[in-house]
Amino acid sequence: MIKYADLSNQVYEQLKAMILSNQYEPGQKLLQEKIAAQLGVSRTPLHKAFQMLENEYLVESIPRRGIYVKKVDYNQIYDAFECREALESVAARRLAENHTSEQIDLLKGFFTPFMNANIDINVDKYRKADELFHKQIMIMSGNSILGRLEVISNILVRTYQKGLVRPVSETLHEHFEIIDAIATGNGDLAAEMIAKHSRAARANIQQMLSK
Amino acid sequence: MIKYADLSNQVYEQLKAMILSNQYEPGQKLLQEKIAAQLGVSRTPLHKAFQMLENEYLVESIPRRGIYVKKVDYNQIYDAFECREALESVAARRLAENHTSEQIDLLKGFFTPFMNANIDINVDKYRKADELFHKQIMIMSGNSILGRLEVISNILVRTYQKGLVRPVSETLHEHFEIIDAIATGNGDLAAEMIAKHSRAARANIQQMLSK
DNA sequence: TCGCTGTTTTTTGTATACAAAAGTATCAAT
DNA sequence: ATTGATACTTTTGTATACAAAAAACAGCGA
Numbered sequence: 001m002i003k004y005a006d007l008s009n010q011v012y013e014q015l016k017a018m019i020l021s022n023q024y025e026p027g028q029k030l031l032q033e034k035i036a037a038q039l040g041v042s043r044t045p046l047h048k049a050f051q052m053l054e055n056e057y058l059v060e061s062i063p064r065r066g067i068y069v070k071k072v073d074y075n076q077i078y079d080a081f082e083c084r085e086a087l088e089s090v091a092a093r094r095l096a097e098n099h100t101s102e103q104i105d106l107l108k109g110f111f112t113p114f115m116n117a118n119i120d121i122n123v124d125k126y127r128k129a130d131e132l133f134h135k136q137i138m139i140m141s142g143n144s145i146l147g148r149l150e151v152i153s154n155i156l157v158r159t160y161q162k163g164l165v166r167p168v169s170e171t172l173h174e175h176f177e178i179i180d181a182i183a184t185g186n187g188d189l190a191a192e193m194i195a196k197h198s199r200a201a202r203a204n205i206q207q208m209l210s211k
Numbered sequence: 212m213i214k215y216a217d218l219s220n221q222v223y224e225q226l227k228a229m230i231l232s233n234q235y236e237p238g239q240k241l242l243q244e245k246i247a248a249q250l251g252v253s254r255t256p257l258h259k260a261f262q263m264l265e266n267e268y269l270v271e272s273i274p275r276r277g278i279y280v281k282k283v284d285y286n287q288i289y290d291a292f293e294c295r296e297a298l299e300s301v302a303a304r305r306l307a308e309n310h311t312s313e314q315i316d317l318l319k320g321f322f323t324p325f326m327n328a329n330i331d332i333n334v335d336k337y338r339k340a341d342e343l344f345h346k347q348i349m350i351m352s353g354n355s356i357l358g359r360l361e362v363i364s365n366i367l368v369r370t371y372q373k374g375l376v377r378p379v380s381e382t383l384h385e386h387f388e389i390i391d392a393i394a395t396g397n398g399d400l401a402a403e404m405i406a407k408h409s410r411a412a413r414a415n416i417q418q419m420l421s422k
Numbered sequence: 423t424c425g426c427t428g429t430t431t432t433t434t435g436t437a438t439a440c441a442a443a444a445g446t447a448t449c450a451a452t
Numbered sequence: 453a454t455t456g457a458t459a460c461t462t463t464t465g466t467a468t469a470c471a472a473a474a475a476a477c478a479g480c481g482a
Contacts, residue, residue: 006274007436033463042437043464044255051262057356063217064443064464079354082305086297094293143290145268145362218466244433253467254434275434275473 007041008048014039015049019058019069020157026071030059056150072158078205080155085198087152088134089191091141096182096190103140104183107133111175114168121168127160133175137182137194164204171197218252219259225250226260230269230280231368237282241270267361283369289416291366296409298363299345300402302352307393307401314351315394318344322386325379332379338371344386348393348405375415382408 015035018024030050036043050067053059057076059067095103110129114121134156139147159165174197181190226246229235241261247254261278264270271281306314321340325332345367350358370376385408392401 031463044258044436044438047255047465048258048262051259052266055263055266066444066464076355079356082301082354083298083356086301087294090293090297143293144287145290145294149360149362151356151360242433255466255468258435277434277474 007045008052011039011041011045011049012052015053016056016058019053020154020161022161024069026069028069030067030069032067056154058154072155072162074162074205074208077155077159077162077164078202078209080152081159081198081202081205084134084152084156085195085202087146087149088137088198089195091138091143091146092178092182092190092194093187094141094143095137096185096187098142099140099182099185104179106140107136107179107182108176110136111172114172123168126168126172127165130171130175131156131160159201159205164201164208166201166204170200174200218256219263222250222252222256222260223263226264227267227269230264231365233372235280237280239280241278241280243278267365269365283366283373285373285416285420288366288370288373288375289413289420291363292370292409292413292416295345295363295367296406296413298357298360299348299409300406302349302354302357303389303393303401303405304398305352305354306348307396307398309353310351310393310396315390317351318347318390318393319387321347322383325383334379337379338376341382341386342367342371370412370416375412375419377412377415381411385411 015030024030032043032046036046050059050061054061054067058070060070061067110133114126114129131153135153138149138153141147174193178190178193178197181193226241235241243254243257247257261270261272265272265278268287269281270278272278321344325337325340342364346364349360349364352358385404389401389404389408392404
């Protein structure tokens, strides 16, 4: 699939990056005219971009009022993790049952940098690796739907913003356990390992909710 | 949430209904000008509507070429069912663990008409009931993401078009078994029952694929 | 007949224009 | 000072206008 230099898409990418990097405040209104001027385009391609963002739960459109950056509430994060747990299990199972050694290497590659450096891990880089790892499993699963459910991956990014992360000391070796399970071809095991991984994160969120 | 008389939404609803009822041929190009004229609107609100439809996998946009009604291929249906199986399990588990008797009655209500009529079941009505049943479980689960994943429910509708349905004699009592499992509050059982239900449909699709 | 090339037509993507709704400010009256 | 009504400004939603790309077509040559 060839990406086209379509203005709507460029605007979408730009706004998405800005929202996910917190350059827009959650709850903030996105003024069409202003953004159009900033990006040097008219309001027309913005409409499509906003619609894309709304479908990914990144903004909310209130008709005749405007577009607002979605606030991330813990309940929704919890819900997303619940979905992610189920869907990643499907993905991991499929991938375990049908993969190449190159794919395994790719997955391992995300985390090997953090294995060697036995001191001070760059947390931002680790988060990025984590994001790519989970996204990549979905894509490589071969299930055409899984690779395109942006809702799930976006929520993960926003979770990072909230600081809802487990210590690297716990997750790093879990990631390798998941990869190993996939590599052995044991679908059930791979599904269970990744579900366990997600459940632990979900437990953290539940703690936040009960406070 | 109040629905607004927004042209884009009206257009979206209209086109969605037309696609799902096969009034547009799969693969057919949707000419913007023509559709705008037919619906008596300009092309501007169409853009948003098309974007919504694309997010639900009902149309496909090829930049600079046009919008095409998505062809339903068996592989994608299979993938959707795989996702549905996982997600419905989550929904059924939640609902089992937290529901009211009114919700149970609502679910039963979808199918009681077909219990009493011990002769000739109206297949179209049964399909509609099936669609609503599965959708309703997602909504009532209380998981804010599940209720809004239109991809999954759309695919189900398109599956009907392909005639990929199991006989009523099998599915009718399965539906009641699922409801009963939910009613007893046994989350694991409810999840397993609905997963089994989905798996059987998935097996049918796999048969089609292997041909 | 087929295929190539240049031209015309259609269709898309984007900008601009305009009407209606929402938001804001002003000012009078209590 | 606070409230309420009215005029003014901003902002949204939609229609129209225009440029550029794609598709359709016609004419020419092998």
